[in-house]
Each structure stands twice: as structure tokens, then as C-alpha cells.
Amino acid sequence: xxxxxxxxxxxxxxxxxxxxxxxxxxxxxxxxxxxxxxxxxxxxxxxxxxxxxxxxxxxxxxxxxxxxxxxxxxxxxxxxxxxxxxxxxxxxxxxxxxxxxxxxxxxxxxxxxxxxxxxxxxxxxxxxxxxxxxxxxxxxxxxxxxxxxxxxxxxxxxxxxxxxxxxxxxxxxxxxxxxxxxxxxxxxxxxxxxxxxxxxxxxxxxxxxxxxxxxxxxxxxxxxxxxxxxxxxxxxxxxxxxxxxxxxxxxxxxxxxxxxxxxxxxxxxxxxxxxxxxxxxxxxxxxxxxxxxxxxxxxxxxxxxxxxxxxxxxxxxxxxxxxxxxxxxxxxxxxxxxxxxxxxxxxxxxxxxxxxxxxxxxxxxxxxxxxxxxxxxxxxxxx
Numbered sequence: 001x002x003x004x005x006x007x008x009x010x011x012x013x014x015x016x017x018x019x020x021x022x023x024x025x026x027x028x029x030x031x032x033x034x035x036x037x038x039x040x041x042x043x044x045x046x047x048x049x050x051x052x053x054x055x056x057x058x059x060x061x062x063x064x065x066x067x068x069x070x071x072x073x074x075x076x077x078x079x080x081x082x083x084x085x086x087x088x089x090x091x092x093x094x095x096x097x098x099x100x101x102x103x104x105x106x107x108x109x110x111x112x113x114x115x116x117x118x119x120x121x122x123x124x125x126x127x128x129x130x131x132x133x134x135x136x137x138x139x140x141x142x143x144x145x146x147x148x149x150x151x152x153x154x155x156x157x158x159x160x161x162x163x164x165x166x167x168x169x170x171x172x173x174x175x176x177x178x179x180x181x182x183x184x185x186x187x188x189x190x191x192x193x194x195x196x197x198x199x200x201x202x203x204x205x206x207x208x209x210x211x212x213x214x215x216x217x218x219x220x221x222x223x224x225x226x227x228x229x230x231x232x233x234x235x236x237x238x239x240x241x242x243x244x245x246x247x248x249x250x251x252x253x254x255x256x257x258x259x260x261x262x263x264x265x266x267x268x269x270x271x272x273x274x275x276x277x278x279x280x281x282x283x284x285x286x287x288x289x290x291x292x293x294x295x296x297x298x299x300x301x302x303x304x305x306x307x308x309x310x311x312x313x314x315x316x317x318x319x320x321x322x323x324x325x326x327x328x329x330x331x332x333x334x335x336x337x338x339x340x341x342x343x344x345x346x347x348x349x350x351x352x353x354x355x356x357x358x359x360x361x362x363x364x365x366x367x368x369x370x371x372x373x374x375x376x377x378x379x380x381x382x383x
Contacts, residue, residue: 116144144294159290169191176202208285209283222329227282343356
């Protein structure tokens, strides 16, 4: 109730900010140079779609959006189309029609649990017309199922926790934990042949997640964060860019080591299976950094990539592009992102006004863009 009240109170303020921004930024707005590439984005996840749409638009690409999110539809960076329900038989046909109509070069689906299977099933037909930056159905299912993902990682020699598929009720000792095979599956479902679960080695440690995109087996962008601070990405540095005078705290050095191990894992996994698509992998860092599950779609943490150049991860398609660039692209280590409405809510509840001021000063709002302000207004109303 308090969260809804705060949104109502903040909406007029947001409206004034958006209106003033439109007026003040107009003289400085540059017309993007068209490069000839047309990029289609789909999905109802406004953070992911807006982050990518703005990167593509600033680089001069024409952006088409297919989905139902009104937050995205308010953006001035794209042209919108409506998609039927992912389970509908018209879903793939509609995507194909949009791709044909606009002569789309690249299709980047911003999937979630509801549509990654539908996109994977349609990929065989869609990739005859354009490049599809998403896994096929079988690969997506292998990544999304905890048992199959761990099995695939173990098959190529990566270190994984002991995991066993179970199809009947078992007694779980303190050294193990029982989990559903899918992240979105009801954890209290009875274990049967129809609804199996996994018995996995219990790992003591802190949970971390990394997010990446692979093209033909090479990781092209990468970010990582702890589960307690989902939009504070870990420090990620290339050895060649670290000054000998740059000081890191013990926490920074620890997190850099964890991030490197996560990147090594996803790089080896993507290379072994020649993957093209996005992936989020959950790890627990204890004595070792071990994977526990994964998801085959773009996570909201794509918004951590605030510096320009992210679009190259999706648009460099030449046969030698994987070796011609120093992949992966990392997020700006000095910028952290936040949700204004969530931060204000936390400040009111915990009376942490100083922390709010520090966050607003140092960070960057998830959906805010001075040249594309209107989605920010609606994001607080419908979020």
C-alpha cells in the first residue's frame, strides 16, 4: 500500500521532470546517422528492451519493437508492433511477418520464462530471414533445466556440484538440498516421474550471478553481481587496463577473483557448445565458485552497461568478428544503476535519506534517459 502511494505521489513530479527534459534537451538532441541495419526487439521486459533499444538507436540503427509493454511503446527510439500470446499458433507467424515487412537484419528477443521456448521453436524459420540472437528450443531447455545444465557442464570437464535427478520422494540429509528442475516450478510439488526434482550437494557460501551474451561460442558482453545487491555489478577489469597505482580493497580483489571464475565458466561452456544467445548463470562462492542453475534469456542487469559500444556485441557479424575485437564488453565499473521508485520506497521505510542521496548522486536510473524520458514516467505507474 505504501509503495503504491509513493508511486502516485511521485508521478506528478516525474511528469514535470520529463516535460522539462524534453524542452531543455531538444536543442542538443542529435539526429542519429542511419547505418542500414534494422534490429527487431521482442518481449515485455521494459528494462531489457529499453536498454538495448537505446544502445542500438544511438549507434544509428533502426529499432523495431514487437510486444505489449506500454513502457517501451512510449520510447522515441523505436517503432512498435503487437505480438500475440507466446503460446498462440500465430506467434511465430507474426514475428516472421514483421521481419519480412521491415527487412529486419537482426532479431534480439528479450525473453523470459513465458516465451523463450516459443522463440526457440520459431528460430528455424526466422533465421532464414535474419540473424536470431537466441538459442534454439533444445538448447534453451538444456540451459533452463537445472539437471541438464549441470550435466552439460560436467560433460565438458567443468567443476559442478554433485546433482542427481529424483522421480520419487526421498529423505534429504543436511549435506544435500532438494530443488525443482526449473526455476519457475512450484517448489512444493510432489516428486514423481511426471514432476521430477533434483537432489543437489549443499554448498555453503554467498550467491552470485553473471549475465552474458555469446555469439558463435564467444562471450561478447559480461557482467556479474551478488544476489544481495542485484544492480551493483562486481568490479571487472582487464589486466591491460589496470594501473599499477590503482588500489583495490580486499573485498574488490575477492569479487574480481569470483567474477573471473564465473567468466571462465561461461566462456568454456559457450565455446564447447558453440552458443549464440544470452545466458544468466547462478553460482555459490564457497571453497570454490560452483554453478547451480542458469536461465537462457537477457536479465535486467543488461542496464548495467551504461557506456556506449554494447550494441557492437550484437551487430558485429562478420566471419572474423569474434577474433577482431577484444571481447567481452564489460559495464562501466564506476557507474551503478538503480530504480528511483524502489530507492525512494526503501528510504521512506528505513529512513535512509543519506543513502538515497548518495545513490542518486553516484548512480544511474534504470529507465531514465535525457533524450528518451517518457518511458521513465510510465515505469513508475505500471511497475
